[in-house]
Amino acid sequence: MYDGLGSWPGLMYLTEEEKRDYEVMEERFRELHPDCKSGRWSIGGSRVSHCCLCCPPPPMGPAQIEKLTRLFQTFPSAEERKKDLDAWELILTCGHVTTFIQHRENTYVRRVVDCPECQTRRGVVESKRLGPAYTGDGVEVARGEAEQARVVAELTKAGQQLRRQQQRAAATSSRIEELQKQLSPTARGDGIA
Numbered sequence: 001m002y003d004g005l006g007s008w009p010g011l012m013y014l015t016e017e018e019k020r021d022y023e024v025m026e027e028r029f030r031e032l033h034p035d036c037k038s039g040r041w042s043i044g045g046s047r048v049s050h051c052c053l054c055c056p057p058p059p060m061g062p063a064q065i066e067k068l069t070r071l072f073q074t075f076p077s078a079e080e081r082k083k084d085l086d087a088w089e090l091i092l093t094c095g096h097v098t099t100f101i102q103h104r105e106n107t108y109v110r111r112v113v114d115c116p117e118c119q120t121r122r123g124v125v126e127s128k129r130l131g132p133a134y135t136g137d138g139v140e141v142a143r144g145e146a147e148q149a150r151v152v153a154e155l156t157k158a159g160q161q162l163r164r165q166q167q168r169a170a171a172t173s174s175r176i177e178e179l180q181k182q183l184s185p186t187a188r189g190d191g192i193a
Contacts, residue, residue, distance in 0.1 A: 001058065002046045025049070087133040092122040101133045 008014070014022060029040075029049050038053035050057075060068075088100045088109055096117045100109060109127040114120070 001048060001050070002043055003048050004045065005047045006045055007042075008047055021047075082134040083132070085133040087130040089128045089130050090124050091126040093125055094118050094122050096122070099130070100127075 008022065009018070011022070025047060029051075033051045033054065036051045036053055038051055040049045041052055041055075041057055042049050043058075084104050085101050086104045088102065090098050090100050090109065090113060092098065092113070092115050094115055094117075096115050098113065098116055100113060102109070109124060112121050112123055115122040
């Protein structure tokens with residue numbers, strides 16, 4: 001596995017003696033792996049090549065395992081990722097309605113899906129986002145609950161929009177009153193006091 005001769009330099013940098021050694025090692029590799037058409041791997045600092053198909057790499061050391069463990073711990077769990085999924089109601093060409101779940105950032109729904117009732121591929125005629133597909137604890141939301149959550153979200157958004165419009169209207173009304181006070185009663189000409 002490890003010969004301690006150091007890694008091979010680039011092929012164009014080999015000396016004549018190194019080229020002969022390289023050819024001998026290549027011939028030996030081909031004898032040991034006559035049917036191998038897979039890639040190769042080696043260890044840094046060694047000139048021995050190993051076949052990716054039949055020579056498994058050495059096991060990872062504790063430091064590598066610890067590094068990979070820390071890396072995988074930074075990924076959100078499957079339960080946390082469910083919070084970002086939305087349910088969509090799809091009306092298919094066969095007339096059946098089905099639910100489709102995908103990530104919230106995807107606004108494009110597939111054009112063709114499997115119909116669970118017809119047991120065949122059908123085109124999507126219409127799609128409507130229902131809202132979150134899972135509750136906070138990772139339980140799938142039923143179609144009616146998803147629709148209700150979507151309506152609540154729309155209602156909240158519409159209420160916020162109405163409050164902003166009312167505040168703007170009140171500010172505009174105040175500005176009109178200030179401007180009317182600045183005008184003299186005769187200059188107004190409308191008789192508004």
